[in-house]
Amino acid sequence: MDEKNVVVERMKQPAMDECNIEIVERKGIGHPDTLADGISEAISRALCSEYRKQFDDILHHNTDKVTIVGGSAKPEFSGGEVLEPIFILLAGRGTSKVGDRSIPVNEIAKAAAKEYLEEVMRFLNVENQVEINSRIGRGSMELREVFDRSSDLPSANDTSVGVAYAPLSETERLTLRTERILNSKKVKEKLPAVGEDVKVMAWRQGEKVDLTVAMASISSLIDDLDHYLSLKEEVADLILDYAAEITDKTVDVHVNTADDLDKGIIYQTVTGTSAEQGDDGMTGRGNRVNGLITPGRPMSPEAAAGKNPKNHVGKIYNLLAQKIANDVAELDGVREVFVRALSQIGRSINKPYLLSVRVLPESGGKMNIIGSDAKTVVNNWLSNIQDITEEVVAGKLSMY
Template identity: 60%
Template sequence: MNDRNIVVEKSLQPYVEDQKVEIVERKGIGHPDSLSDGISEAVSRALSQEYLNRFGNILHHNTDKVLIVGGVAEPEFGGGEIKKPIYIVIGGRGTDKVDDQEIPINRIAEDTTRKYLDEKVRQLDVEKHIDIDSRIGSGSTDLQSVFESQGIPSSNDTSLGVGYAPLSETEKLALKTEKTLNSREFKEKYPQIGEDIKVMVQREDGNINLTVAVATICTFLDDLDHYLSLKEDLIEEIYSISSEVTEKQIEPHVNTADNPEKGVIYQTVTGTSAEQGDDGMTGRGNRTNGLITFDRPMSMEAAAGKNPINHVGKLYNLLSTEIAKEVQEIDGVREVFVRTASQIGKPIDQPKMLNIRILPERENDVKKYEAAAKSIAEDHLDNIPQLSEKIIEGKLEVF
């Protein structure tokens, strides 16, 4: 076993569900920031697979710099059109040459972006509604160095990853609300709603307020009465979703910026606000657990698009979360926070520090959990290559 710097201590932060106020946000898959994250990650996975197919190893790349510039749209009941397409810039770095082999990294990025958007935003015409400008910076290497790089890679940054467990009811509710509204089954029932859904959940003691923004699709709306009826249906659906998560008092609100008397309602042509001036950028949305949690420690790293082999800004956030989940399962442990800090150039399985903060269910001495917690952390660090494999295979969500 490696002599790693793993520090276990008692958490002095009160349990989140014991706090009077808790606020959680979730940006849905069609939100411009989430679309930027999704494109970044999809391009990274596509490049990773291309490198694996050609060379049996993943070469240097980072595609965590995607910018979406909103277009111009004119939605109207029963129709509407896109007047100016959504503009997407893909930045980052990639290896485009190995010896005499050229890798078309920008073509791969553009093709992957179209495929991703076609799958995620069902009313978006990827040939007409978007313009893509891939400007991934290039680099070259030699085949010998590719094979010499096998083994435990070194951290390519000095950074910090954060994770915690378990999720609170408020956090579970934010996740479940968006995922249900954006599920295939829900879209079959309500084709009028798009993929751009944002959920903000505010808990005060035992009362929960949900403010949900839902982009509707004008093609499937007959008139204003149809839209207003849809909103009422969605409020009832949110009540139903909430009852599966919590017994607390729920107060849902949908599209609160509407002003029907002035003709202001949230309808779109494509189902995403990116069509009408709402911009997006990688890293401005959900953290690796799918949430923006204002009452929890968070890392500001944009995990999506970072390479899955040695970029600790991605790996350590996911690693910390996986460790926290397992430590929290120890009998007597109520809540866990994990922070993992890297030092550039050092092996990724040897973090500069891995800090586990445990909040016990009772006033127990945290020392009794130390050995088990350290063992769990050691095991996850020993198996970092398997974490990378899960990322490449799309088995772990990163936003």
């Protein structure tokens, strides 16, 4: 790595916790956009596994173009039915032929999508309530091209930028944890009628945090309106209990504010996702790699989920930036850090065109020492950048 391409400088903006206004969003695992992300990533991992099995290498693919078209459903107390299935289109690119060997890319993709949905959605009958069509574009390459490659690191396939920051603010941690708690095994066992489609929007002003939670309920597990209203109260109380473990600020919780009891409108679903009732989803429209949507923070425009983990810097550099940010945030004297990793198409992935580290030091923090230590962190990750690829393939890193 050329040292001149690593720039460490002091950040002059205030820490997020010192800002008067903060807005944070988290789209839960059952939200249509997050489902699209999850499917994209599941397909990529499945293809990585097959390519390595056959060729001991990760071949070219990008499956970051999943679209979910909402269906139609009729939820009702103690029952309900899906009238029109959710339609999912799998798109992108994959290597389907190497020499005279064929790889059934679309079949692998459909199987991976189905398996993912069955894993995350308890009440979605994938066989009967989902229609999956795979139109992943097919490419081919010669065997010699696969096996005659040198051991050099792959080159960046795009000119792109990865963005990350650390640590999470108190409000960000609260937002992330709220959704994860509601979709945890513990809460599903206690309150099984809580669906997977949970969206959390947090707004902090000064010392007050306002949480608006959209929570799909499972209609077959709701006896009547009183039962539904009591579930909302239990969920709000549970959120407040967990919030007290994170913050001393005043927290207000609002659950399913679109309900209109006079019109008989409540947030019920048959399957646990709003995709059953016409809400659509698409890869890249939801959470960034840290699991959040943060309009007051720097965010990457890239859809990381589904991009290949070998040389697609739209994925690798966002994860790299997050790894670096997390480690630099742990250094003595660092309060916040903001990392930008810029690639240039054709350059080795361990040689970014620019790697910018902006640090907000704590009072008394010495930038000369922080800068030296931060460069050590950067060079360590660049020297081991393929560890990120391995963690992605193993499913150890989340994109959403």
